[in-house]
Amino acid sequence: MNLHQENIFLTALEPSAFNYGLRIINFLLSKYKIYLIFSKSYLEKNNLLNHPNIKLVYDSDNLTVMGFFEVLSKLFLIRNVYKKIEKVIKKNKFKFCLTIDAWGFNKRLQDLFYSVQPSSKRYHFIAPKTWAWGSFRNKSLKVLNKLFCIFPFEENYFKKYSINAKYVGNPLLDIIDISKDFILKKEKYSKNKVVLMPGSRPQEIKNHLPFLLKFSNFLIERGYKIYMPLSLNIKDMINQYNIPNYINLSFGNSIEILKQATFGVIASGTASLEAALCGVPHIVIYKLNPFTYFLGRLLVKLPYISLVNILLEKKLIKEHIQNLNLDKLKKDFLSLEKNRKYYLYQFLNLYKILKY
Numbered sequence: 001m002n003l004h005q006e007n008i009f010l011t012a013l014e015p016s017a018f019n020y021g022l023r024i025i026n027f028l029l030s031k032y033k034i035y036l037i038f039s040k041s042y043l044e045k046n047n048l049l050n051h052p053n054i055k056l057v058y059d060s061d062n063l064t065v066m067g068f069f070e071v072l073s074k075l076f077l078i079r080n081v082y083k084k085i086e087k088v089i090k091k092n093k094f095k096f097c098l099t100i101d102a103w104g105f106n107k108r109l110q111d112l113f114y115s116v117q118p119s120s121k122r123y124h125f126i127a128p129k130t131w132a133w134g135s136f137r138n139k140s141l142k143v144l145n146k147l148f149c150i151f152p153f154e155e156n157y158f159k160k161y162s163i164n165a166k167y168v169g170n171p172l173l174d175i176i177d178i179s180k181d182f183i184l185k186k187e188k189y190s191k192n193k194v195v196l197m198p199g200s201r202p203q204e205i206k207n208h209l210p211f212l213l214k215f216s217n218f219l220i221e222r223g224y225k226i227y228m229p230l231s232l233n234i235k236d237m238i239n240q241y242n243i244p245n246y247i248n249l250s251f252g253n254s255i256e257i258l259k260q261a262t263f264g265v266i267a268s269g270t271a272s273l274e275a276a277l278c279g280v281p282h283i284v285i286y287k288l289n290p291f292t293y294f295l296g297r298l299l300v301k302l303p304y305i306s307l308v309n310i311l312l313e314k315k316l317i318k319e320h321i322q323n324l325n326l327d328k329l330k331k332d333f334l335s336l337e338k339n340r341k342y343y344l345y346q347f348l349n350l351y352k353i354l355k356y
Contacts, residue, residue: 009089009097009120011037011109013060015200015231016270017100018042020125020171024098029053032095035088037063037081037109041232045252057088061233063105078105085109089116096121096145103128103140110143121145127154127165132310133299138163151311152353170354172270176255176277180351183279183344190262194224195280196247197254199267200231207287208267209241211324215265218330220246227261229254263336265329272317273307276350281336281343283329285320293322311353316346 008028012021018039025034025048033053036043040059043049049056058081063074089112097113097120099106110122125148130137138161141147147165149155158165196216198208216226225248230238232252243249250257255274258264264275264282275282284306288296304310306317318332336343 006032007035007092007094008032009035009094009113010100011060011098011102011106012039012100013037013063013102013105015039015042015233017102017126019175021100022046022048023171023175024100024125025054035092035094037085039233041235042252045232058084082108082112086112086116089113093117094120096123098123098125100124101126103137107140107143114143123148125168126150127158131157132302133296134301135161172274172277173351173354176259176274178259178278180348182259183347186262186279187341187344190260190279192224193260193262194219194226195257195261195264195266195275195282196226196228197264197266197271197275198228198230199269199271200234202234202237203289204267205234205237205241208285208324211285211287211326212265213241213244213247214326215329216244216247218326218333224262227257229257263333263340265333268305268319268321270307273311273350276308276317276347279344279347281340283318283320283332283336285324285329287322287324290322308347308350311350312346316343 010021010024012018021038022042028034029051033055035055035057037058037060038056039061040049040056041061043056048054062077094117097110099109103124106124110124113120113122122144123146124144127147127149128137138158141163145164147158147163149158149165149167150170152167155165155167196212198205198212219226226246227248229250235251254271255278258275258278258280261280264280266272266275266282266284268284268286272282272284286305302310304315304319305321306319308317309315320329
C-alpha cells in the first residue's frame with residue numbers, strides 16, 4: 001500500500017452527479033489524490049483528465065443504465081468493474097470514499113471498502129429515495145459513516161432507521177445560482193423558447209427522443225424556437241438520429257438553456273426540479289421497459305414521479321408515463337401556455353422548501 005499519499009475515492013455515474021462531483025473534485029484537488037469512477041468526457045471538458053492528482057479508475061459513461069433488464073445486460077461489465085475497484089482498494093490507502101447517488105451500484109463499492117479497508121471513512125451524497133419505493137433497502141445504508149441528504153425531510157426519515165444522516169442543503173440552488181425574483185421576471189422577457197430534454201441515459205434517448213421529435217412539429221407550428229441540451233456522455237450516439245436543423249442542439253449546458261426557456265417537455269428526474277428552479281413550466285414524460293415499469297408500480301408508494309410534485313405534495317406538473325400520446329401532450333402543453341404565471345408563483349415555494 002502507498003501510505004504516504006493522502007488518497008480519496010469518489011464515484012459519480014449520472015450527469016447530475018457529474019455536476020456535483022466536479023464541484024467536490026475542484027474543492028479537494030489540491031489536498032488529495034482522487035481516484036475516480038467518473039465520466040471521462042466531463043473530465044476532459046473541465047481540463048481535469050490529465051491532472052496529476054486525478055486517477056480515473058473507470059469511465060462511468062459506460063455504466064449509465066436504469067431498469068432490471070438494462071442492468072442484466074451489463075452484469076458481466078459491472079462485475080469486472082468491481083474487481084478492478086477491489087484491486088485499487090487493496091493497493092492504496094484511502095482516507096475516505098465518497099459515492100454520489102446511484103446507490104444500487106455504490107452499495108457494493110462501499111461494502112468493499114468496509115471489508116477490505118474498514119479504517120477508511122465511507123460517505124454517500126444524495127440518499128436513495130427509499131421513502132418513495134420502500135424502506136427495505138435502508139439496512140444497506142448502515143455501512144456508511146455518514147449519509148448526506150439533499151431534501152429537508154430525509155434527515156429525520158433516515159434517522160428513524162438508525163442511519164447517521166445529515167441534510168446539507170440542495171446543491172442545485174448553488175449550481176443554478178439565481179434569485180427568486182429572476183423567476184418572476186422571466187414572464188416578461190422569455191416568450192418563445194421551448195426546451196426538450198429526452199434524458200441522459202442511452203435507453204432514455206431511445207425511448208423518448210423519437211416521440212419528442214414528432215412533438216417538435218407542433219411547436220414549430222406554434223412559432224417556438226426549440227432547444228435540446230444533451231449530456232456529454234451521449235454525444236456519440238446522437239448522430240444516429242435525424243435531428244432537424246430547427247432544433248438547437250447543445251451538450252453539457254442544460255442549466256444555461258433552462259434559464260432562458262419559456263416552457264419544457266422533460267424526461268423525469270433531476271431535470272424536472274432544475275427546470276422548476278429555473279422558472280420553466282414543463283410537462284414530464286417517461287417510458288421504461290414494460291417489465292421494469294411493472295416492478296416500479298409494485299414498489300413505488302408515491303402518486304407522483306416528478307420531484308417537483310413530490311416536494312410540493314400535489315400534482316402541479318403533468319406526468320405522461322409509459323403510454324406517450326401526442327394528442328394528450330399537445331392538450332397539456334396548451335394548458336401550460338395559459339397558466340404560465342400560476343406555475344411561476346408555485347415554483348417559488350420550492351425555494352422555501354429547499355432552503356438550508
